[in-house]
Amino acid sequence: MGSKLHVCIGSLGRVFVPMPRPFDFARTVGRFGAVGEDRANRLADGRLTRVLAGRAVTMEAASGGVLVEPGRPELVRPVRRLLGAHADLGWLDHVPGGADPVLADLAGRLRGLRPALVPDPFEMLVTSITAQQVSQAAALAMRNRFVEAFGQRHGAVYAFPDPAAVARVDESTLAATGLSRQKARYVRAIATSRRDFADLTTLDDDDVVAALTELPGIGRWSAEWYLARHLGRPDIWPAGDLALRRALERFCSAGSRLDEPQAHRLGDCFRPHRTLACLYLLAAARMPTEETPAPR
DNA sequence: ACCCAGGCATTGG
DNA sequence: CCAATGCATGGG
Numbered sequence: 333m334g335s336k337l338h339v340c341i342g343s344l345g346r347v348f349v350p351m352p353r354p355f356d357f358a359r360t361v362g363r364f365g366a367v368g369e370d371r372a373n374r375l376a377d378g379r380l381t382r383v384l385a386g387r388a389v390t391m392e393a394a395s396g397g398v399l400v401e402p403g404r405p406e407l408v409r410p411v412r413r414l415l416g417a418h419a420d421l422g423w424l425d426h427v428p429g430g431a432d433p434v435l436a437d438l439a440g441r442l443r444g445l446r447p448a449l450v451p452d453p454f455e456m457l458v459t460s461i462t463a464q465q466v467s468q469a470a471a472l473a474m475r476n477r478f479v480e481a482f483g484q485r486h487g488a489v490y491a492f493p494d495p496a497a498v499a500r501v502d503e504s505t506l507a508a509t510g511l512s513r514q515k516a517r518y519v520r521a522i523a524t525s526r527r528d529f530a531d532l533t534t535l536d537d538d539d540v541v542a543a544l545t546e547l548p549g550i551g552r553w554s555a556e557w558y559l560a561r562h563l564g565r566p567d568i569w570p571a572g573d574l575a576l577r578r579a580l581e582r583f584c585s586a587g588s589r590l591d592e593p594q595a596h597r598l599g600d601c602f603r604p605h606r607t608l609a610c611l612y613l614l615a616a617a618r619m620p621t622e623e624t625p626a627p628r
Numbered sequence: 629a630c631c632c633a634g635g636c637a638t639t640g641g
Numbered sequence: 642c643c644a645a646t647g648c649a650t651g652g653g
Contacts, residue, residue: 460635467633470650512648514637551636575634614634 347403349411350396356444357393360415366618367468371476374489381489384410388486416446418564423605434583438612447611449564453529455492456562460554461518477509498523518549537565560607569606571596579617
């Protein structure tokens with residue numbers, strides 16, 4: 333295990349962290365800047381800064397991996413996980429072009445895009461709750477206020493708030509960030525929950541959904557994103573996700589409306605790699621509309 | 629001034 | 642068991 337991890341401490345207090353191929357740093361971290369400025373995940377000048385293991389960490393592209401500052405060896409594992417080193421992208425090279433021409437095309441155009449993870453269970457759950465029902469811009473605005481109000485500042489970024497810090501403030505103080513009273517109640521209930529999230533890693537996907545949906549404010553959609561974006565499970569297909577449905581409508585059904593059962597069936601041809609298929613479809617939907625061949 | 633946006637829980641049939 | 646409803650904000 334980890335025998336291929338060559339860690340080289342540089343002279344400038346940085347460490348080179350190797351990533352499996354293929355790997356495209358800019359594409360992998362692109363979603364942090366896609367909607368707007370994220371106060372917990374700062375994307376500037378091609379570098380990503382966020383708090384990991386209690387300190388601000390800056391990552392930038394390097395050949396075959398990333399350069400990380402500060403150059404602490406204990407950051408290697410969390411950085412690799414954050415950037416999706418766990419995922420096997422081999423399938424994307426062998427998507428049958430006849431069966432899935434759309435995904436085969438996207439795999440080529442987005443080569444090296446990896447499934448970046450949300451490193452902390454509480455951060456993942458709160459992020460999902462803020463994103464429920466509202467636009468991503470609205471969710472980001474509320475999340476930024478939440479992070480600035482209750483998270484610790486580390487230079488240019490804020491640490492995502494701890495459950496303990498959130499547990500200390502009351503519901504209306506939480507709601508002042510723009511959350512509905514209902515959502516403020518959910519967030520606080522999760523912050524004070526004594527559930528051990530570490531033990532979820534031993535459960536299979538269905539059992540994780542069952543366990544998480546016991547929490548107030550966590551439904552199937554939020555549980556599925558937890559599996560995909562926190563636990564890094566490979567075959568998650570959130571057919572209820574409006575953005576995924578929109579992407580499927582655009583790329584796979586010639587623009588005609590899809591309901592959830594139809595979206596679910598469209599995922600079947602991507603088994604057992606539906607998480608990657610979903611990631612690539614969502615990323616493609618964010619790309620600037622491809623230029624059609626010039627008329628004439 | 630609308631209407632929709634990467635849901636969820638509650639209520640009423 | 643399914644349909645209807647309230648929620649809060651940002652952008653078109």
